[in-house]
Amino acid sequence: MPSPRIAVIGAGLAGIACASRLQLEFGIPAVLFEKSRGRGGRCATKRTxxxxxxxxxxxxxxxxxxxxxxxxxxxxxxxxxxxxxxxxxxxxxxxxxxxxxxxxxxxSRLARDLGPDLDVRSATEISRIEPLGHSWLVNDEPFDAVVSTAPLPQSFRILGLSSPPPAYIxxxxxxxxxxxxxxxxxxxxxxxxxxxxxxxxxxxxxxxxxxxxxxxxxxxxxxxxxxxxxxxxxxxxxxxxxxxxxxxxxxxxxxxxxxxxxxxxxxxxxIASPATLPTLPPGTFFAGDATSASRVESAWLSGHETAARVAAFLTKAQAADPAPAIP
Ligand SMILES: Cc1cc2nc3c(=O)[nH]c(=O)nc-3n(C[C@H](O)[C@H](O)[C@H](O)COP(=O)(O)OP(=O)(O)OC[C@H]3O[C@@H](n4cnc5c(N)ncnc54)[C@H](O)[C@@H]3O)c2cc1C
The missing domain is CATH 3.90.660.10 (Polyamine Oxidase; Chain A, domain 2)
Incomplete structure (x- = not known):
């Protein structure tokens, strides 16, 4: 049976933590889609x-x-x-x-050191994901689950949520x-x-x-x-x-x-204050600093914790329908 595949949007600290744990601890391959050329997101460094x-x-x-x-x-x-x-x-x-x-x-090197062997598709901006049966199309590729770590206004657009996103400063x-x-x-x-x-x-x-x-x-x-x-x-x-x-x-x-x-x-x-999220479509997740505190460490912890939620979702989905979601 093919292994499930996960798309993680954003290679900041939350995305890196999530993809790393999925791969290292749960053996689930993840592809990171990052709109910039480098990693790290708001943990950013300029080289002159x-x-x-x-x-x-x-x-x-x-x-x-x-x-x-x-x-x-x-x-x-x-x-x-x-x-x-x-x-x-x-x-x-x-x-x-x-x-x-x-x-x-x-x-920004933190992002590389904390996830050295990840499949990062840089310079790839995701504007929207589309459902395909029980899976999701991201950049025309099917995935069993998607984690967005982009700041919430961008994540809401990507995940197709219509409610107004929480405020940022x-x-x-x-x-x-x-x-x-x-x-x-x-x-x-x-x-x-x-x-x-x-x-x-x-x-x-x-x-x-x-x-x-x-x-x-x-x-x-x-x-x-x-x-x-x-x-x-x-x-x-x-x-x-x-x-x-x-x-x-x-x-x-x-x-x-x-x-x-x-x-x-x-x-x-x-973020102005920790956000409470609306219910997300099945198989989609948010990770990032927005639900706790705007700190590097909180973003990493959110990504790390979300990986366990994704693994639990996949286990449950597999038990309910043993046929692989993606043929
Ligand atoms: C000016 C400033 C100062 C700060 N100072 C501190 C500090 O001193 N100490 C501290 O601990 N924290 C600080 N922070 C906060 C800290 O940087 C963040 O909390 C943390 O880096 C957030 O990580 P994240 O992974 O949740 O989000 P991000 O780092 O924002 O990562 C999200 C990633 O998603 C990518 N992305 C967005 N949209 C798309 C899309 N459509 N498709 C593909 N990719 C997309 C982005 O390019 C980004 O790489 C500061 C932040 C800023 C901006």
Whole structure:
């Protein structure tokens, strides 16, 4: 009897965790369809032409869950590093927190290390899946079950749900590259967090070891929810200039030292609150950060847990109809 086949849409941390567990623990092959060229989704890293690695999505990740801890340590080995420099409020008061981790080779590398041998069809955007008997057509191929890990507005479209999807909070992001090594507060401090101003987060990537050349300073800034909503559809030149100004003031940088400015618009950066999903069509599943918390670790755990639900569904379907769904 042929093995069931599963389609997983999205090669972010949830998709990678789901496909990995299906294959390794349940022996069920999964095909990942990813619209981008790379993996990692919002756990994103830019590699500049001169070889700098800059995390412009998830800045760091927590390792709270014992299972995630053991798997991520095993998969990443000595590439898993803690951020040691402090995070403060704008007035310099340290903000305490649990250990914050990053991947030496760029946070997007997590997706590769946590799922090294997966069948990923990159640059393949899925707009809709279609039912075919008891199975589903994805990109014209039949599958016994489909897991969508795209942010919910996209997942609702893909799965053909008509109810309005839960709200997400956008995040406008700026990457600034400057001539010279970090000076002033950037020399000793990783990030500044300001929950009440327009610049919610600004971090000096030089504190991630081996990432940034010694004659450069790289700052990643994220606008607040209010700023991001106000400028979401505006010209990036306009909001990029405003964020540059705020960033320069925060770190006391000289704008004349800026070599490069890159903007990125995250339309679905994080969920406003954990979502409750409507009933999904049989054989379809959602995995991702949207049902728990917008964190790398939560996304991975959601994918991992969804793999068990998919395996249980297939076992039940097989018991009800021993003939294979896909001839
Ligand atoms: C700016 C920013 C900062 C953040 N900072 C942190 C942080 O410091 N710490 C932390 O833990 N978390 C942080 N997060 C949150 C964290 O990145 C996410 O919670 C997590 O990466 C979500 O993983 P996911 O797999 O659920 O979704 P995603 O990473 O969004 O993965 C979904 C994948 O689906 C793909 N896709 C979408 N539509 C389609 C389609 N139609 N067809 C095919 N593929 C599709 C996407 O390209 C993507 O690769 C941050 C997020 C952002 C945006």
């Amino acid at each position: 032409v001169d070889g700098l690695l800059i995390d412009h999505g998830a800045q760091y990740f927590t390792i709270r869950d014992p299972l995630f801890s053991s798997i991520v340590h095993q998969a990443c080995g000595d590439a898993l590093l803690p951020i040691n420099a402090p995070i403060t409020s704008p007035d310099g008061t340290p903000i305490p927190g649990e250990p914050r981790w990053y991947h030496r080779d760029g946070n 956008p995040c406008l992001t700026l990457i600034l590259s400057l001539n010279g090594p970090p000076t002033g507060r950037a020399a000793s401090q990783y990030a500044v967090r300001d929950r009440s101003g327009p610049l919610e987060w600004s971090a000096c990537e030089n504190h991630k070891l081996t990432r940034i050349a010694s004659d450069r300073t790289v700052i990643v800034s994220q606008a607040s929810e209010a700023f991001s909503r106000a400028f979401l559809e505006a010209d990036p030149v306009v909001w990029g200039a405003a964020l540059t100004d705020l960033t320069a003031r925060t770190w006391n940088l000289n704008p004349a030292d800026v070599i490069e400015r890159v903007t990125h618009r995250w339309r679905y950066a994080r």
